[in-house]
Amino acid sequence: xxxxxxxxxxxxxxxxxIPPQLLHDTMIITLIRIFTYIPLGLALRVSQPYRxxxxxxxxxxxxxxxxxxxxxxxxxxxxxxxxxxxxxxxxYVKLAEPxxxxxxxxxxxxxxxxxxxxMIIAGLRGNDTDLYRCEIEVLFPPPYLRTIGxxxxxxxxxxxxxxxxxxxxxxxxxxxxSEREAVKNDVGPLxxxxxxxxxxxxxxxxxxxxxxxxxxxxxxxxxSQKESYMKF
Numbered sequence: 267x268x269x270x271x272x273x274x275x276x277x278x279x280x281x282x283x284i285p286p287q288l289l290h291d292t293m294i295i296t297l298i299r300i301f302t303y304i305p306l307g308l309a310l311r312v313s314q315p316y317r318x319x320x321x322x323x324x325x326x327x328x329x330x331x332x333x334x335x336x337x338x339x340x341x342x343x344x345x346x347x348x349x350x351x352x353x354x355x356x357x358y359v360k361l362a363e364p365x366x367x368x369x370x371x372x373x374x375x376x377x378x379x380x381x382x383x384x385m386i387i388a389g390l391r392g393n394d395t396d397l398y399r400c401e402i403e404v405l406f407p408p409p410y411l412r413t414i415g416x417x418x419x420x421x422x423x424x425x426x427x428x429x430x431x432x433x434x435x436x437x438x439x440x441x442x443x444s445e446r447e448a449v450k451n452d453v454g455p456l457x458x459x460x461x462x463x464x465x466x467x468x469x470x471x472x473x474x475x476x477x478x479x480x481x482x483x484x485x486x487x488x489x490s491q492k493e494s495y496m497k498f
Contacts, residue, residue, distance in 0.1 A: 309333065312402050312415035320422045323390050329383045329400035329415060337361065339406040342383055344374060345399045348417065354387070354398070392424040 310333045318325055329342075338361050345351035355374035357366040367375040372394070376385030383400065397417040404411040 310335075310402065310404060310411040310413040312400055312413045314400055314415040314418040317419045317421065320387075320390055320420060323422070324386055324388045325390060325420050325422065326384070326386050327398065327400075327418060327420070329385070329402065330381060331383070331402050331413070332381060333404065333411065335404060335407060335411070336380075337404045337406070339404075340378065341403040341405060342366070342378070342385075343401040343403075344385070344387070345401060345414070346394070346396050348397050348399075351399065359383075387420070390420070390422045392422050395420060395422050 310331060313330045313332075315328065318327060327344075331337075340359050340361075341356065342359055343356040344354045346354050354372050355368040355370065357368055357374070359366050359378045361378065361380075364378045365376075366378070367373070370389070372387065372389040374385050374387055376383060378384075383402070387398075396419075398420045399415050399417040401412070401414040
């Protein structure tokens with residue numbers, strides 16, 4: 267009993283008068299604070315413009331980020347909507363290979379540079395007007411950081427239903443071509459009629475000439491006979 271008391275008093279003196287259990291709990295709390303405050307000191311922030319306007323189904327969007335780290339490998343994602351967001355595109359990007367592009371009906375392409383991601387969203391329609399949020403995840407160097415932006419209102423203009431100037435010129439040229447073809451189809455039989463009339467006229471003229479020639483040849487012998495009779 268005396269030996270146990272002596273060992274406990276010895277440990278109590280080695281820990282500077284702090285009970286061992288309290289010292290153990292204090293160390294755990296300190297480690298938790300260290301691992302909690304390191305990421306907070308390296309906090310990643312993402313900022314976006316308030317509003318952008320698209321044209322012909324495409325819209326440019328810039329997502330700026332800031333951190334004490336210099337990210338080399340990242341995962342960039344774009345979400346549509348505030349509640350129950352829909353992921354539009356996502357890409358793994360290296361700072362050494364900054365260009366990225368995704369596939370799909372709605373796709374994204376762009377570049378990453380120091381402190382910003384410039385992308386173009388393509389394949390959008392008028393009903394895709396919504397709030398779009400950028401999410402950036404730092405994969406390397408550690409620690410892992412992930413933040414999503416406050417969002418940008420993306421407005422997609424509807425494609426006008428009225429034809430453009432080029433479309434109107436095409437329609438006019440097509441109508442003119444169809445009118446010319448219609449005129450050709452209408453005028454097509456006239457040359458044939460003209461030819462028939464000319465041939466008919468020529469045949470009538472030939473028949474008249476033939477009839478006159480026959481009549482003249484027929485009266486010539488009769489005149490010669492009359493002259494011979496008169497001589498007698």
